[in-house]
Amino acid sequence: MKTTSAAALLFFASVMVCLIGLLVGGGNFQWPWVAGQDAVTATIIGEIRAPRSVGAWAAGSLLGLAGAVAQGIFRNPLADPYLLGSSSGAALAVALCLSAAGWLGADVAGAAFWGGLLAVGLSGAAFAGALLAVLLTVALAGGVAQGTRLLLGGVVVGVVLGALTSFLVFLAPNVLLNMQGFMLGSTALLNWSAVLRMTAIGAVCVLIAMSLAKPLDALQLGERTARSLGVPLGRINMAFIVLLAIVTGTAVAHTGLIAFVGLAAPHVVRAWLPCQHRALLLLSSLTGGLLLLTADVIARWIFAPVELPVGLLTALIGGGYLLWRMRRVGL
Amino acid sequence: MTTPATPKPLLVIKDLSVSLEGARRSTKVAPVPVLRSVNLAVEPGTWTAIVGPNGAGKTTLLRACANLLGRRDNISGTIALMGVPLGSWAAKDLAVMMAWLGTADAFSDGDLSALTAWDVVALGRLPHQRWWPALAPLTPADEGVIQAVMMQTHTWQLRAKPLMQMSSGERQRVHIARALAVKAKMVLMDEPLLNLDPPHQAEWIQLVRSMAASGQAVVSVLHELNAALYADKVVVLVGGRITCSGAVSDEKTRAAITDAFSNRIEIRQLDGHWVALPRL
Numbered sequence: 001m002k003t004t005s006a007a008a009l010l011f012f013a014s015v016m017v018c019l020i021g022l023l024v025g026g027g028n029f030q031w032p033w034v035a036g037q038d039a040v041t042a043t044i045i046g047e048i049r050a051p052r053s054v055g056a057w058a059a060g061s062l063l064g065l066a067g068a069v070a071q072g073i074f075r076n077p078l079a080d081p082y083l084l085g086s087s088s089g090a091a092l093a094v095a096l097c098l099s100a101a102g103w104l105g106a107d108v109a110g111a112a113f114w115g116g117l118l119a120v121g122l123s124g125a126a127f128a129g130a131l132l133a134v135l136l137t138v139a140l141a142g143g144v145a146q147g148t149r150l151l152l153g154g155v156v157v158g159v160v161l162g163a164l165t166s167f168l169v170f171l172a173p174n175v176l177l178n179m180q181g182f183m184l185g186s187t188a189l190l191n192w193s194a195v196l197r198m199t200a201i202g203a204v205c206v207l208i209a210m211s212l213a214k215p216l217d218a219l220q221l222g223e224r225t226a227r228s229l230g231v232p233l234g235r236i237n238m239a240f241i242v243l244l245a246i247v248t249g250t251a252v253a254h255t256g257l258i259a260f261v262g263l264a265a266p267h268v269v270r271a272w273l274p275c276q277h278r279a280l281l282l283l284s285s286l287t288g289g290l291l292l293l294t295a296d297v298i299a300r301w302i303f304a305p306v307e308l309p310v311g312l313l314t315a316l317i318g319g320g321y322l323l324w325r326m327r328r329v330g331l
Numbered sequence: 332m333t334t335p336a337t338p339k340p341l342l343v344i345k346d347l348s349v350s351l352e353g354a355r356r357s358t359k360v361a362p363v364p365v366l367r368s369v370n371l372a373v374e375p376g377t378w379t380a381i382v383g384p385n386g387a388g389k390t391t392l393l394r395a396c397a398n399l400l401g402r403r404d405n406i407s408g409t410i411a412l413m414g415v416p417l418g419s420w421a422a423k424d425l426a427v428m429m430a431w432l433g434t435a436d437a438f439s440d441g442d443l444s445a446l447t448a449w450d451v452v453a454l455g456r457l458p459h460q461r462w463w464p465a466l467a468p469l470t471p472a473d474e475g476v477i478q479a480v481m482m483q484t485h486t487w488q489l490r491a492k493p494l495m496q497m498s499s500g501e502r503q504r505v506h507i508a509r510a511l512a513v514k515a516k517m518v519l520m521d522e523p524l525l526n527l528d529p530p531h532q533a534e535w536i537q538l539v540r541s542m543a544a545s546g547q548a549v550v551s552v553l554h555e556l557n558a559a560l561y562a563d564k565v566v567v568l569v570g571g572r573i574t575c576s577g578a579v580s581d582e583k584t585r586a587a588i589t590d591a592f593s594n595r596i597e598i599r600q601l602d603g604h605w606v607a608l609p610r611l
Contacts, residue, residue: 071442072442075441075442077442145402211465211466214454214457214460214466217446217450217454218454218457219441220441220442220443220446221441221451221454221506221509222433222441224394224397224399224431224433225431225433227399227422228397228399228426228429228430228431228433229426229454229455229457229458229513230422230423230424230425230426230427230457230458231422231457232422270442270444270445274444274445274493275445276445276446276450280445
């Protein structure tokens with residue numbers, strides 16, 4: 001089948017790029033059979049580069065899935081995973097944590113203690129912030145039934161929470177420096193347990209999304225037509241928004257705000273292989289993974305030993321791709 | 332067993348008044364009623380055409396029949412399908428009983444680049460597919476139905492073509508096929524002839540007549556009066572009220588139609604068919 005071979009191709013390409021990713025870093029490119037001789041290099045590959053590469057793929061897959069879900073339920077080609085406010089919620093949570101740590105940790109002798117708590121707590125806080133922001137958006141929109149109200153609610157939440165974050169940064173400017181990694185998106189801190197969490201959540205959510213894909217197809221014929229076909233629109237919207245919040249929150253919690261992967265992945269799939277939502281959700285997820293993984297490898301390689309923030313690179317690649325496609329087909 | 336002379340109505344609308352949400356929220360003006368005390372019965376095996384000037388409430392009436400009005404819309408009166416109020420029907424059961432085809436503008440905002448004619452028509456079988464634990468795949472019987480309705484609407488040759496690449500008329504025929512694929516007891520169509528060329532309009536009239544002959548009830552909102560005049564029953568809607576409903580052969584019905592359109596048309600008989608001509 002066409003979808004299956006496309007999925008296999010994407011997966012194979014991801015494995016290849018991932019293998020290249022294992023060999024790239026810190027300016028030295030080494031063949032594994034050379035590197036393997038050396039215990040230090042083996043540790044670097046096994047404990048830093050490997051989780052980082054696989055993690056970049058997993059985070060990209062989450063974002064690709066979230067993008068396809070968002071564009072499907074809102075029937076809007078410009079919808080991206082962050083449109084319900086999860087990014088600004090996560091950013092505010094991270095800023096709050098960093099500020100709190102700054103106030104508390106400044107005089108405390110055990111700064112290391114706070115540092116340790118931060119490392120564990122930041123992901124959790126970002127995840128909670130993302131979920132709470134989506135909850136706030138849904139509350140402002142008065143439920144999940146009306147797409148336009150949700151979009152507007154998302155914009156309001158994004159602007160207001162963004163302003164609060166700016167206020168925190170204004171109060172404590174040194175927070176900004178610590179937040180930069182989060183705002184630009186980074187795969188540098190991924191470890192195996194983060195990879196495991198992202199992969200498990202991603203796999204479950206892809207399966208759930210695919211099982212609910214048919215109503216998304218029906219929804220493309222308009223909300224009323226979908227309802228007339230017996231689609232329980234309220235429950236379907238709710239399911240997809242919960243899914244969107246969890247998937248996006250998981251990605252943001254581990255890699256920060258990575259731009260454009262979620263927006264671009266479904267467009268890449270549509271341009272390459274027009275398909276219904278069942279296939280689109282799976283292929284967007286795999287494409288998102290491949291995109292972020294590739295961007296991560298390039299970010300480490302291109303100016304080695306200096307490493308570019310991966311979010312910058314995805315924004316450049318994604319933006320460039322969309323521009324090219326816009327000029328070509330009149331999106 | 333003998334069949335009764337007048338079959339039991341499938342759908343009964345009693346004293347339906349509707350005012351729509353929207354204007355009420357921003358301005359503090361009392362909501363304007365779109366439908367006022369509408370009473371209507373639809374019998375199985377009949378084709379009903381709803382006609383009336385722009386803004387008469389035709390689309391709202393059809394949406395009310397399909398239970399598709401918004402939760403915030405103000406509705407009074409009752410609509411019952413087979414004796415059961417629409418609100419008491421499970422969404423899925425109602426979807427099996429009743430197919431609805433909206434006007435073309437309802438389809439404009441979705442992503443239609445990937446959906447082919449076959450995919451769209453196949454969605455018409457969605458009410459019949461089991462949803463839990465996972466959506467059941469189409470059965471060979473479903474596929475048979477899809478092929479049959481696509482043949483009937485001359486869309487079979489378009490089956491692999493994405494909706495986006497079709498002309499408006501082709502797309503409209505695909506949507507008609509989608510509504511037919513439900514194989515519902517009652518089929519509601521809002522301006523089904525929009526963008527159809529004359530041969531396909533004629534085909535549609537034949538199709539609807541054969542559906543009625545097979546026992547289905549068809550209700551259609553039509554601006555094409557010449558097609559509407561072929562219906563078993565014409566419902567004339569003006570300013571949210573039904574001014575007349577009956578057969579075209581009835582003098583009163585023809586007078587009501589002419590009146591609804593400000594006497595700018597006249598209805599004549601030509602070779603045994605009723606035709607509406609513009610009065611200049």
